[in-house]
Amino acid sequence: MLEKATTQALKWIEENKFLLIEASDKVWEFSELGFLEFQSMKLLSSMLEKEGFQVERGVAGLPTAFVASWGSGKPVIGVMGEYDALLGVSQKKTPVKEPLNINGVGHGCGHNIHGVSGLGGSLAVKTVMGKAGIKGTVRFYGCPAEESGSGKVWMVRAGVFNGVDAVLSHHPGAMNYGGLASSLANNSVKFHFYGKTSHAAASPEQGRSALDAVELMNIGVNYLREHVVQDARMHYVIESGGGQPNVVPDYARSWYLIRAPERDQVDNIYVRILKIAEGASLMTETKMRVEFLKAVYNKLPSRALSEMITANMRTIGAPEYTEEELVFAAKLAESITPEAKRETLRKSKRPEWESLQSVLMDRSFPDAWDEGEVSHGSTDVSDVSWIAPTMEFSTATWPLGTPGHSWMNTACSGTPLGHKSLIFASKVIAATALDLFTKPEYLNAAWSEHKNRTRGKTYSSPLPPEAKPPLDMWEKKN
Numbered sequence: 001m002l003e004k005a006t007t008q009a010l011k012w013i014e015e016n017k018f019l020l021i022e023a024s025d026k027v028w029e030f031s032e033l034g035f036l037e038f039q040s041m042k043l044l045s046s047m048l049e050k051e052g053f054q055v056e057r058g059v060a061g062l063p064t065a066f067v068a069s070w071g072s073g074k075p076v077i078g079v080m081g082e083y084d085a086l087l088g089v090s091q092k093k094t095p096v097k098e099p100l101n102i103n104g105v106g107h108g109c110g111h112n113i114h115g116v117s118g119l120g121g122s123l124a125v126k127t128v129m130g131k132a133g134i135k136g137t138v139r140f141y142g143c144p145a146e147e148s149g150s151g152k153v154w155m156v157r158a159g160v161f162n163g164v165d166a167v168l169s170h171h172p173g174a175m176n177y178g179g180l181a182s183s184l185a186n187n188s189v190k191f192h193f194y195g196k197t198s199h200a201a202a203s204p205e206q207g208r209s210a211l212d213a214v215e216l217m218n219i220g221v222n223y224l225r226e227h228v229v230q231d232a233r234m235h236y237v238i239e240s241g242g243g244q245p246n247v248v249p250d251y252a253r254s255w256y257l258i259r260a261p262e263r264d265q266v267d268n269i270y271v272r273i274l275k276i277a278e279g280a281s282l283m284t285e286t287k288m289r290v291e292f293l294k295a296v297y298n299k300l301p302s303r304a305l306s307e308m309i310t311a312n313m314r315t316i317g318a319p320e321y322t323e324e325e326l327v328f329a330a331k332l333a334e335s336i337t338p339e340a341k342r343e344t345l346r347k348s349k350r351p352e353w354e355s356l357q358s359v360l361m362d363r364s365f366p367d368a369w370d371e372g373e374v375s376h377g378s379t380d381v382s383d384v385s386w387i388a389p390t391m392e393f394s395t396a397t398w399p400l401g402t403p404g405h406s407w408m409n410t411a412c413s414g415t416p417l418g419h420k421s422l423i424f425a426s427k428v429i430a431a432t433a434l435d436l437f438t439k440p441e442y443l444n445a446a447w448s449e450h451k452n453r454t455r456g457k458t459y460s461s462p463l464p465p466e467a468k469p470p471l472d473m474w475e476k477k478n
């Protein structure tokens, strides 16, 4: 049974769904890369401002971040929205691969929906809070550059999340699920080496190769792999390796991502990688400069919030799909081989995953099964999860088995499958936020779990104090 305020909030979302769908489709069309989401930020922040939210733009030194607040006092319930797109996944609203933009940017992670589902939930909550006299503050966080700049980590460092009592976030996915898996902590760092040019054949003795330094550093790290914790990941690319072979390169650059299940494990590995970089510089008589781009923590799950989310999903009920939508989903799913789908399901470790091979759009609501598991990706939601109980849940937006960051996700995020996921998720956020506002026992349970999970540990920003947000990361550098 839904409470009266919740029923009214869901009704508000139903009555205003075309407004939310229109906003999500506009963000889909803008398709802006991280830290360049000016149009998306403007659209979402203006919608909240128009409805009486107090908006602060450009928080934490990030021009495309904002915080929109409504109400006053405790509790403060945070809702996060992302709106950055990805390179390489541009796609038309069709179920077969057809890029839309020549620059290749598209919403292959569905962040156009991410930004608007939280906004819809926040607006609905605000509408009924006023009418029902519910006390507290709803705070919407406009979070830029999740994919490439970890916007939230800079926002946490600037104190933007201070005083928040719980944080809700929705991510499009293939399931309706409040997962409990952790994620990997990471550091993203560039190493610049500076040497001396010379004729590579006529006077090699005068040259000092920056490319040698990059290669020797990589060799050192590849030997290090055997002597780090099992789940650590170290990957690199050579971004700049010289101009032509008959000139000894005086400049070369590599870009590293270093990941591990716990923050202090990344810190330890990073110190060792710095020694290897210094060693490579010493061996080659080159100079070395470290450019620290960003870092994140591992994610703390919240069973209390997961259970609330799952219960609300079940009460609200999954979207019904039309014949046309199912035909679209089936056509799109033809691009996923049965073997790939099977592997995705197996990897999820979902109970009885074998029975899901024939499911197209998953309308079920499984209980969280993955506590103690580590998903092998990283997210800036993790840093927020150390400040207050946080839950990022998913709703079915694309067929089961669809890979992340793909053209298929772009297609679904801009079409009715995505629209239905958006409206459903807005309702789940509204219902869960209202539970948190009106039933203190829920917040208390979430906090006692959070205190247990953080016992003996303190969060300190993984960013070096001198680090600045990489706002210019899309500019070509030498």
Ligand SMILES: [Zn+2]
Pocket: 109, 110, 111, 146, 171
């Ligand atoms: Zn994402």
